[in-house]
Amino acid sequence: MDSAALIPAFRAGDRRALSRLLTYAERGDDAFPALYDELAPGRGHAMRLGITGPPGAGKSTFVSALVTARRAAGERVAVLAIDPTSPFTGGALLGDRIRMQEHVLDAGVFVRSMATRGSLGGLSRASLEASDLLDVFGFPHVVIETVGVGQVEHDIIEAADLVTVVLSPGAGDGVQALKAGLMEIADVFVINKADLPGADQVAIDLREMLALRSQRHGDEIPVVRCSSIDGQGTNEAIDAIDRRWRTLQHDGRLAARRHERSVAQVRRLVEQALRERLFGSDEDLEQSLSSSDLARPYAACDMLLDRFDAQTSHSRVSPTPKRNEPR
């Protein structure tokens, strides 16, 4: 399918066009900025739910249970499942589909696996653009599942409207994972594997920590116990998520979050484009720097910036300037 045919096919509901556009987003294809800008004004209809939490907490299993419940209510769901890229080889094993097999042949469900490709905050570089595409395609629910995260990876708030943090008992002190970042981004907590011993203790610890937060925000963060493997507690979790969603909608925080997200997106695009324009590639940078430059890093920085100012390129983001362009 050539890129000119993608938008009409996408608008007509062709899943292959959606899939190919996701590929374009991921690889930063030259054709993508123009295609995306044509579709992006149509975003903002889906509930974008971020699912995050430590590795092995049961995020994929919870997502699968969530998809089952949404489908039972007749609602279509798209899932963006993110797994880590190896920093050594650039490869990735994307295994989230294993837990979602039962939904593969359901035309109301679309699952796409993405690798982080060097991004460190739990998402992949194009997660936001990819979830925008799923939103514009017409899925009323877009679920974004991050890689298993530790304490500080909270990029999910840059792509989701609201965030569910999934924890499980038996993973040491569950609250370890919540010292800072994760603790503050949760709209709903799910304690998964609630059939295992220790779930009550995790819930108690969590509520104690949340009590401090609630006083500050005047805002109740629900804690729901779940056993996703047999679907127990999923409906309660969904109720909590939907209630939270309505609260955010009514008090204006949803609109504020979306606005912030759009601003952050433009900032990120500018940063990416500038970085490419400044450096081209690591080899270009290395070639620009003599050993005397390297001895005085701040002076080298000024030198590069001066040279960048002097060349004041007229090229635009769309299409992306070629790497290794003569400067």
Add this chain to the structure above:
Amino acid sequence: MRTDPIRVLVAKPGLDGHDRGAKVVAAALRDRGMEVVYTGLHQTPAQIAEAALQEDVDVVGLSIHSGAHMTLFPEIKRLLDANGMGDVLLVGGGIIPEEDAAQLEAQGFGKLFGPGSRTDEIADYIEAELDRRPAK
């Protein structure tokens, strides 16, 4: 030359539960810098073709030990073609007699790797095949 990682779907069609080979190959391709989507056991041809479409992969790798390859493999190829995914490189491995392999290759399959194949050989083959193909 492409700069983004090759995307591969590794799938086990049919009823056999021997996924050791599929996992070894998946890990080896990952270590070659590919993004490998692993779907797990007991996939139907329709599930495999749909997963390939949603993941927009460059390669579908099938592993089979049940002997049903002459039924399942052509069906997967047919469904991929019907999905507009006819340009995907289809490779396979497992217990596949030579004459069956020749027949499948004549139907448009890529190479089929039998017991004793080296993982390097599989990764080399995929890289070389995709280098010859136009970018999607």
